[in-house]
Amino acid sequence: MLEATTILTQGGNDKPYYVFIERVGGVTFELSELLKSSKSSKAIFISSENLKIWNTRGKFHLEEHVSSSLDVSQINDLDAEPILDKLKLHGNWTRLSKLPLNKRKLELLKKAKKQLLIGLIESTSGEGYNKIIQRDFGSITCDSEKALLMLAGLATTQRVPAHEATLSRALSFLGLNPNVYKLAQMMDGLVHYSNGNVTTRHRIYIEKLFNLFVPQEYLLNIIIAYVDAFSVYDFPIVRNISKSEFTIYKHLVNAKSLKRIMQNDKERVLSIYESFEKAFENEGLFLMQYGLALRSFDENEAAYEKLRIAQQAFPESPQIEHALALQRIVLACSESDETIAMALFSEAETVLNRLHSANITADIDSYDRYPIITLSEGHVQVLDNLNMNRPVFARDSIT
Structure with a gap:
């Protein structure tokens, strides 16, 4: 539950009221800005989110505003009987009716590893659920x-x-x-x-x-x-x-989505981008994801070229700037020539420091690393690649 300490309302409410958001993951940055800039203390936000999404995206912007939270991703033994009672009244009870209570609980809790939704699927349909979908x-x-x-x-x-x-x-x-x-x-x-x-x-x-x-x-x-x-x-x-x-x-x-859907098949994933390479030659988001896909398959020179073109197509995008800076670090980490490696890292450092100073972190999706983290990790990796024990730039400290 997100309790607003300051929220601007229209019409003026005398009593506290609730605002429900189904999934907070997509609006974390906007909601954080709203909470920080508003004028009233009467609104209480209630929302839900996947734990992974909350931990990787939500916490950064909203954790300071959280007054209470509840993890309902899993069910326990005490939950089983009330859920089964509801299933008997409203769900598919035919198969469960033939089982003793302890086996009903087993269906609901054990097979689904205590995940509520999957538990309901397992308990009401069992092995036949996939067959229903197939049919x-x-x-x-x-x-x-x-x-x-x-x-x-x-x-x-x-x-x-x-x-x-x-x-x-x-x-x-x-x-x-x-x-x-x-x-x-x-x-x-x-x-x-x-x-x-x-x-x-x-x-x-x-x-x-x-x-x-x-x-x-x-x-x-x-x-x-x-x-x-x-x-x-x-x-x-x-x-x-x-x-x-x-x-x-x-x-x-999205590169990660396509790799997952296409089961990491390099030929199929890249064929999607290749199909639209000309048609989308001025579409920054498409070109950035093309570059990230190439990077994920270790096609780093080609990835750099696509990300460079993406920035030319959409120069005001911090996400593309971040991805291109990271790609320069990737290239620097595989470069044996110290002069070239240092030049690549220096370009990346300038961009990432600027993005960090501007606090541009919302929706950075270059594999979920914020600018300062990218810079810090890249600094160490470049030094390691060059077998150097000294800082890359003694005059510039990473803060």
Whole structure:
């Protein structure tokens, strides 16, 4: 729970009130600024977040404002019976009804390693849950319907709805029926259409579908079609689309996301970037992620070139500046010529010190390292590469 010590309100409330935020991870920086700059003490923020996201992103901006917190990621023995009572009233009770109480608890607690959501999946569906997903997917015989589920599912994994117009362009790219509304009507229970927004079943359902039953080559074509649907916008794309659409686009071109989806297949991952290398030659975010993908596969010279072009395309982006500075350090760490290595490090040091001094840390995603950490680690690594025991620059200390 985030308690606002100062919050600007409209209309003036006499009593404390609550503001609920479903996921705080995407607004940590903005919320921190709001809490620091506001004028009232009546608002109490309540939110939830994945522990990993909170620890890597949320704490930095919001920890000082936290008045109380509760970890509900796991359930214990005392939780089991009340949950089972609710399942008996509202859930799938057929299989559980045949089990004694101790085995019901075992289904809920042990098999799911005490994770609530997975526990419910295991206890209500057991081994048959994956088969249900497989059956659902296998029953879709229409190529257009199957593609719509895949496209909208990519948005679902990011907890945002897909937009009809973008989906229609992606379906057209695939040579399929672009009438999203009609297709969604034929997929009741799998796809839901509401006022131009398209959602699918739960994120866990979609992730299981992607990981277990969708061929990699098919998913690759779906991603390429979805990325192409964003090519109609002026660059930088982020300035010309909604926040939810940007969440999807950012996921589609993110190096770490693509490596995970494509199971670290270098050829497939890089083929996505290669498909749009010319079309997106002035799109900074795309080029930055292309560079980060190349770096992750140890293609460091090519990565440097892509990041350098990304900065030229979007020079005001601190994220791209950070990524390019880190790439200079990567090159310096593999350079045997001391003069060249020192020159590369000096350029990186200038940029990272400036970013650190400007306190530009929000959304830096060059593998989640803030400028001063990148600089500190890079300093040590360059010295180690050159077998040097002295500081790189005796006159400049890293603070």
